[in-house]
Amino acid sequence: MLGVLLLAFSLVTIAHSDFCRPDAQNAFKVRISIKTALGDNAYAWDASEEYLFKAMVAFAMRRYSDKETTQISNVLLCNMTERVSFWFVVTDSAKNVTTVPGSEVEAAIRMNRNRINSAFLLTDNTLQFLKISSTLSPPIEPTVPVWLIVFSVVLCLVVAGILFLVVSGIRQRKKNNNESVEIGDLEDKCDTSVTTENGIPCDILDLKAGQINGVYAADDEQFTPL
Amino acid sequence: MENPRPLWDNPLQFVFACISYAVGLGNVWRFPYLCQLYGGGGFLIPYFIMLIVEGMPLLYLELAVGQHMRRGSIGAWKIISPYLSGVGIASVVVSFFLSMYYNVINAWAFWYLFHSFQDPLPWASCPLNSNHTGFDEECAKTSSTQYFWYRKTLNISPSIEEYGSIQWEQAVCLILAWLVVYLCILRGTESTGKVVYVTASLPYLVLLIYLIRGLTLHGAVNGLIYMFTPKLGQLANPKTWINAATQIFFSLGLGFGSLIAFASYNEPNNNCERHAIIVSLINSSTSIFASIVTFSIYGFKATFNYENCLSKVILLLTNTFDLEEGALTADNLDSMKDYLTSTYPNQYVELLPQIKNCSLEAELDTAVQGTGLAFIVYSEAIKNMEVSQLYSVLYFIMLLMLGIGSMLGNTAAILTPLTDSKFLSTHFSKEVISGTVCFINCIVGLAFTMEAGNYWFDIFNDYAATLSLLLIVLVETIAVCYIYGLKRFEKDLLLMVGHKPNWYWKIMWAFASPVLIISLFIFYLTDYISTGTLQYKAWDATQGELVTKDYPSYALAVIGLLVAASTMCIPLGAIIIFIMKRLKRNVSTLE
Numbered sequence: 074m075l076g077v078l079l080l081a082f083s084l085v086t087i088a089h090s091d092f093c094r095p096d097a098q099n100a101f102k103v104r105i106s107i108k109t110a111l112g113d114n115a116y117a118w119d120a121s122e123e124y125l126f127k128a129m130v131a132f133a134m135r136r137y138s139d140k141e142t143t144q145i146s147n148v149l150l151c152n153m154t155e156r157v158s159f160w161f162v163v164t165d166s167a168k169n170v171t172t173v174p175g176s177e178v179e180a181a182i183r184m185n186r187n188r189i190n191s192a193f194l195l196t197d198n199t200l201q202f203l204k205i206s207s208t209l210s211p212p213i214e215p216t217v218p219v220w221l222i223v224f225s226v227v228l229c230l231v232v233a234g235i236l237f238l239v240v241s242g243i244r245q246r247k248k249n250n251n252e253s254v255e256i257g258d259l260e261d262k263c264d265t266s267v268t269t270e271n272g273i274p275c276d277i278l279d280l281k282a283g284q285i286n287g288v289y290a291a292d293d294e295q296f297t298p299l
Numbered sequence: 300m301e302n303p304r305p306l307w308d309n310p311l312q313f314v315f316a317c318i319s320y321a322v323g324l325g326n327v328w329r330f331p332y333l334c335q336l337y338g339g340g341g342f343l344i345p346y347f348i349m350l351i352v353e354g355m356p357l358l359y360l361e362l363a364v365g366q367h368m369r370r371g372s373i374g375a376w377k378i379i380s381p382y383l384s385g386v387g388i389a390s391v392v393v394s395f396f397l398s399m400y401y402n403v404i405n406a407w408a409f410w411y412l413f414h415s416f417q418d419p420l421p422w423a424s425c426p427l428n429s430n431h432t433g434f435d436e437e438c439a440k441t442s443s444t445q446y447f448w449y450r451k452t453l454n455i456s457p458s459i460e461e462y463g464s465i466q467w468e469q470a471v472c473l474i475l476a477w478l479v480v481y482l483c484i485l486r487g488t489e490s491t492g493k494v495v496y497v498t499a500s501l502p503y504l505v506l507l508i509y510l511i512r513g514l515t516l517h518g519a520v521n522g523l524i525y526m527f528t529p530k531l532g533q534l535a536n537p538k539t540w541i542n543a544a545t546q547i548f549f550s551l552g553l554g555f556g557s558l559i560a561f562a563s564y565n566e567p568n569n570n571c572e573r574h575a576i577i578v579s580l581i582n583s584s585t586s587i588f589a590s591i592v593t594f595s596i597y598g599f600k601a602t603f604n605y606e607n608c609l610s611k612v613i614l615l616l617t618n619t620f621d622l623e624e625g626a627l628t629a630d631n632l633d634s635m636k637d638y639l640t641s642t643y644p645n646q647y648v649e650l651l652p653q654i655k656n657c658s659l660e661a662e663l664d665t666a667v668q669g670t671g672l673a674f675i676v677y678s679e680a681i682k683n684m685e686v687s688q689l690y691s692v693l694y695f696i697m698l699l700m701l702g703i704g705s706m707l708g709n710t711a712a713i714l715t716p717l718t719d720s721k722f723l724s725t726h727f728s729k730e731v732i733s734g735t736v737c738f739i740n741c742i743v744g745l746a747f748t749m750e751a752g753n754y755w756f757d758i759f760n761d762y763a764a765t766l767s768l769l770l771i772v773l774v775e776t777i778a779v780c781y782i783y784g785l786k787r788f789e790k791d792l793l794l795m796v797g798h799k800p801n802w803y804w805k806i807m808w809a810f811a812s813p814v815l816i817i818s819l820f821i822f823y824l825t826d827y828i829s830t831g832t833l834q835y836k837a838w839d840a841t842q843g844e845l846v847t848k849d850y851p852s853y854a855l856a857v858i859g860l861l862v863a864a865s866t867m868c869i870p871l872g873a874i875i876i877f878i879m880k881r882l883k884r885n886v887s888t889l890e
Contacts, residue, residue: 108624154621206432220413224475227409231478238485239730246728 092172093151093162099175100162102203107157110199118157122193123150126161129189130182134163134173137181142167179205304369305488307564312492314574316561317362319499320708321582323701324404324673325550331526331590331597332668333542338533339526343587345534345543350583353815354547356807357772359575359800360779361553365562366571367791371715372556375563376775379783381880385872386774387716390556392865393767394712397555398740400759401709402480403747405702406472407674408695410452413472415691422447423682440843444679452674455838456750460851463750470748477741480706484714484733488564491707498704503585505697506592512690513595522598525663526590541822544815550582554768554775557708560715572796593672600680601662608657619650669760670753673698710736754835758850762858766823767865773816774869780809833858 093100103126107115116122127148134143147166153159163173182189182205190200197207307313334342368375373387414421425438425446433439438446449455456463483494513519533539552558562571606629613627620639627635640647667676681691710733717732718724724732747756779788785808789799827833833855836845850858 104618106624155623155626156617156621157624158618158621219417220410223413223416224409224471227413228475228478231475231482234482235478235485238482238490242486242728242730 092164093149093160095152095160097160097162097172099172099178100160101175101178101205102158102160104201104203105157105193105195106199106201107193107195110195123153125192126150129185129192130161130163130178133181133185133189134178136185137177175204183207305564306566307488307492310565310569310574312488312495313561313565313569314577315495315499316491316707317558317574317578318581319495319704320557320561321551321578322499322502322585323550323552323705324698325546326582326586327589327593327698327701328670328672329668330546330550330586331593332672333546334526334590335594337536337539337542338530339528341529341531341534342539342543345540346547346583349540349544349547349815350579352807352811353544354551354583355576355579356804356812357548357553357776358551358558358579359572359804360776360808361558362562362571362575363788363792363795364775364779365559366565366567366569367795368559369563369567371563371717371719372559372712373716374719375559376778379778381876382873383774383778383782384876385869386771386778387556388872389767389771389865389868390554390559391713391716392868393764393771394555394557394709395740396759396763396861396865398706398709398713399743400747400756400763401702402476402706402740403469403473403744403752403756404670405476405479405699405706406469406748407452407670408698408702409472409475410469411674411678412692412695412699415688415695418688420678420682420687420691421451422678423687437840437843442679444675444682445843447678448670448674449838450840453753454750455753457839458837458848459751459754459835459854461751465745466748466750466752469752470745473744473748474741477737477744479703480710481733481737483703483707484710484737485730487714487718487729491711495704495707498700498707501700502697502704505693505700506585506588508693509592509690510588510595512684513592513599516595516599516684518602519595519598521602521659522594522596522663523591525598526594541819544819546586547583548772548816548819549764549768550586551579552705552708554771555709555764556712556716560711561708563715568795568797570796572792572800596677596680597663599683600676601659601665603680603683604662605657605659608655612654612657615650615653619646754837754854757835758854758858759861763861763865766820766827766862769816769820769823770866770869773813773820776808776813776816780813785809 095102105118107118124145127145127150130148131143131145134147135141143163144166147164148161149164150159150161163178165171165173182202186197186207190196193200307316337345364375364379368378370378371387372390373384376383376387422444425434425443427433428435435446437450441449452469454463454466482490484491562569565571609629609632613629613632616622616635616639617624617627620643677694678691681687681694684690713736714733717736718729727735746752779785785805789805793799833850834847835850837848838844839846
């Protein structure tokens with residue numbers, strides 16, 4: 074009886090170690106970077122954390138398949154390193170000694186990635202499932218691009234400035250034109266009075282004789298005779 | 300009664316306008332690059348020598364010509380000698396080419412500015428690919444900042460032949476940029492004079508903020524040490540001196556006609572000698588100031604990337620060999636690498652191609668200039684700072700101020716000759732003329748918003764102004780010294796400034812500067828000829844990096860046209876005037 078039990082136990086252990094190997098079928102490598110994520114608040118990775126990890130994977134499998142069959146004992150971890158990286162595989166207790174297909178495990182983990190990350194206070198980058206690519210969240214795009222808003226504001230200001238300057242320039246020129254026309258009218262009015270040239274009224278100057286300017290002495294002898 | 304020539308409200312406006320024009324993007328994105336390539340702190344020696352030999356004299360010459368003749372470039376050179384009206388026209392043509400493509404930079408600055416109001420900054424991380432499993436392919440190959448520049452901003456095509464369509468986002472930013480420029484120049488000196496107070500002083504404020512922020516960044520000291528360690532060996536390299544001369548020349552904006560235009564709005568007795576010295580000194584010190592800021596940012600970015608590279612290597616090794624977290628640090632990395640090589644030789648050899656040799660020197664050595672520096676390197680540094688939105692907004696406002704300040708000078712160079720001409724100013728008002736110029740430039744500028752637009756931008760940037768300006772300034776100097784006569788010029792200066800120029804100015808004008816410009820000209824010609832086919836850098840989206848390609852023949856034709864259009868004006872102008880005079884003489888002798 075004991076011998077049979079021993080044999081069964083050793084078979085199971087061998088089977089288990091067969092299942093969980095680096096690069097085994099349906100096995101995934103996990104890499105955890107606690108110090109990078111948490112710095113001084115980093116916790117140590119020990120057996121209890123491993124237990125939590127197994128529980129989270131079992132939880133993810135249960136959520137995904139809606140069957141309450143996956144147990145913590147179904148999740149096998151191996152090849153733990155100092156890096157904190159290890160391989161894990163999920164066995165199927167319904168069918169004897171087989172592993173759950175990798176695609177199912179991948180889908181289950183993808184679906185519950187957030188929950189798994191938050192259980193360990195880590196992110197997609199610091200808790201890496203090496204074959205499972207994470208879907209990156211796109212940045213939030215506002216409905217109207219911000220640059221268009223700023224652009225429109227600046228454009229309106231500039232156009233308003235141009236219009237203001239152009240209109241005030243036109244008004245200034247009109248005022249100048251009106252003023253010069255008024256000044257012209259004023260001068261015309263003054264001109265209707267007697268036109269004078271050097272203090273002598275013009276109509277007298279029109280006489281053919283003209284006026285003799287006494288400053289220049291009409292002294293013929295000053296001029297050289299021809 | 301003729302309208303009197305508009306004047307600056309006070310001499311300070313004139314100085315600010317010149318500073319705003321001269322201090323432009325070149326001070327921020329070209330000088331630090333040259334400093335890095337040609338000997339760090341040692342580059343300052345040829346730079347200051349060239350400033351004294353070339354910069355100050357030529358600047359004083361242009362300001363004096365403008366202030367005395369009280370006309371834009373075409374009118375001023377016509378007064379000096381009727382055969383030289385071609386020089387003025389060449390200046391206007393070059394300014395026209397410049398304003399066509401320069402405002403596109405302002406459009407890009409607006410684009411980045413508007414995108415800075417988001418959290419997180421859009422160039423901080425790569426966008427996701429279509430099924431959200433990872434990052435976009437192109438972005439993953441390069442960095443997120445390069446991706447944002449090449450894909451989101453430019454949407455660049457793989458080569459210059461593939462035009463693509465006009466990017467509407469860039470087009471509206473360009474239209475906005477031109478509207479802003481129009482708003483500033485609309486009323487002539489009345490509006491420009493007030494705007495330059497802002498465009499000249501705001502960049503200094505932002506640079507100061509960045510200086511304080513930059514110096515307190517982690518790793519900034521690395522950049523500063525790298526920059527200022529003089530590598531005096533470079534002084535023996537002729538390229539160092541040539542680049543110093545070229546930088547002074549183009550940085551001051553000589554030959555475009557903008558300085559003549561600005562000076563023509565001065566009071567006749569303005570002391571332009573003092574102003575020339577002030578402007579050139581401020582321009583050079585701004586270059587140095589900007590490179591201190593740039594190099595502290597470089598140092599920060601290089602240190603950040605170096606530390607990133609190290610942590611990637613550490614992570615790779617930790618994961619492959621399943622070592623405990625934190626066992627590998629930056630300090631023990633080398634000794635641990637040796638240990639791992641000996642303990643797990645096979646696995647280590649397999650891993651070798653993936654392990655990059657991280658080197659701080661290599662990161663600092665990546666010298667970048669131009670739009671690559673301003674929009675890629677700086678935005679990469681900004682995204683890693685705290686409160687990155689604030690710094691991003693400040694930085695792009697500064698770029699805008701610098702760019703708009705230079706645009707004001709460029710448009711003044713085009714508009715002053717147009718408003719001087721009696722025909723145009725009697726039939727059209729100032730607003731209509733400026734509006735038409737802005738409109739034409741905007742329409743042509745839309746070509747630069749196409750997918751291949753950046754390649755055409757590079758063509759204009761490299762070839763539209765370089766050779767032509769050297770020729771224009773050479774003719775200007777020779778004209779003033781030998782055709783107009785140095786004695787006559789001295790008398791004019793005595794009238795304006797109050798004393799005759801001393802021997803330093805005369806020697807520089809008559810001998811040193813022309814000789815220098817001729818040697819620069821010869822160097823550039825031989826350089827162009829010896830290079831053979833001209834090449835350009837195209838962005839390859841599949842590899843995520845720049846590749847070198849040859850220009851197609853029609854691009855070469857455009858380059859030739861650009862250079863010819865401006866340089867040919869000088870001899871053509873002289874020939875046409877000569878022919879007209881001959882005809883008039885024949886007509887008058889016949890009568």
